[in-house]
Amino acid sequence: MDQAGAPDDTGCHILHIDMDAFYASVELRDRPQIAAQPVVVAHTGGRGVVLSANYIARGFGVRSAMPVTRAQRLCPHAVFISPRHDVYGAVSREVMAIFKAVTPEVEPLSLDEAFLDVSGAVRRLGPPAAIGSQIRRQVHGQLGITCSVGIATSKFVAKLASVHCKPDGLLVIPAGRVLDFLHPLPVSALWGVGERTGKVLARLGLRTVADLANAPLDTLERELGRGSAAHLSALAWGRDERRVTTGVQEKSIGAEETFATDIGDPDVIRRELLRLAGRTARGLRSSGYVAKTISVKLRRADFSTITRSRTLTEPTDVAQKIYATACDLYAGSGYDRGVQLRLVGVRVAGLSAASAAGTQLALGERADAWRQAEGAMDKITSRFGSGALRPGSLVTPDHSEDDRRS
């Protein structure tokens, strides 16, 4: 979908690069014998959803985030593959390395996409469109997968451009053509318009970005709140001042789990909280953070969800502390009286560098002992795998720790 002729990329220094059907493409690269078949990456045999589908499967109506059971009905002859997150992570690091060889101004958004500001690379590598083409060739040649590149004067328009030229395309939106490109699009194309906001806008008769751009701001404020109204109105006029930022700091770390079948037994729930607290604490330690606020998420069988949180007096990265707080919050929710749950989650926020918090942590001798013990466990699991060590309460005769997963 390359544009014919040389597009006018003057001033278009922002590139949005997005791998095409990333997980599925990696799987196809490693199994070329199924390249002509519909391929779906998902956890099967439970309550999983589709993580990625190749374009053949999409032709049957299969989409990301769709329940696996539905995907199986739509495309029963598809090849269903369990995800290999470690492989995707490794490919992602190679992709990001290619980007960083072009410019240090790289802002990863997820494993498979990033913004690049190439204003500093133009003199060395040529105009933005040429840089985009070079990156596409390099990703394909080096990694065997394809990507799409959107090029514009702002992040938001660059992102829409890459969506527009998928798969395996490159699209430049010249500075003077932004509104021509933007205004015919449906409002759902805007960042921040999901199912809920889409319904509100539809009720107001606003279907295209042009409709939204020309809507009275006070009406939008009344319906959506001041912040969202200003945000969407600015986007609808192509205004997006956000710069490409590198080294974005994480704000929270957590883990959650959906059970294969709903569970009401508080002992089982607490065991799950212990496991999730362990995963969360390991995430904190491997990133070098401690956290001050701990929250639990509890989702009932009918999908209604509550969260409960508590801020500690001192930050922690100790699983036992996170677990104890999570249990307290679970008890305080009243859900520990046999309420059937389909999901539990543990999340920590208010992150700060563990190195800066070291002296405070040492004040609690007991916490410090736990910390040292869990640090030793980290070393063992990093060497022998995550199954090598676990708290005694997670060892059951008939289940491995990870068998509970749907």
Place this chain on the structure above:
DNA sequence: TCTGGGGTCCTTCATCGA
């Protein structure tokens, strides 16, 4: 149809201290 898991951001409400 039946909804994962990891996140961010925003809004609203309650509380507390000045």
Place this chain on the structure above:
DNA sequence: TCTGTCGATGAAGGACCC
């Protein structure tokens, strides 16, 4: 001393994204 106000902060929930 009492009351009202205001800003900061925390908690909770929801919408959204990939």
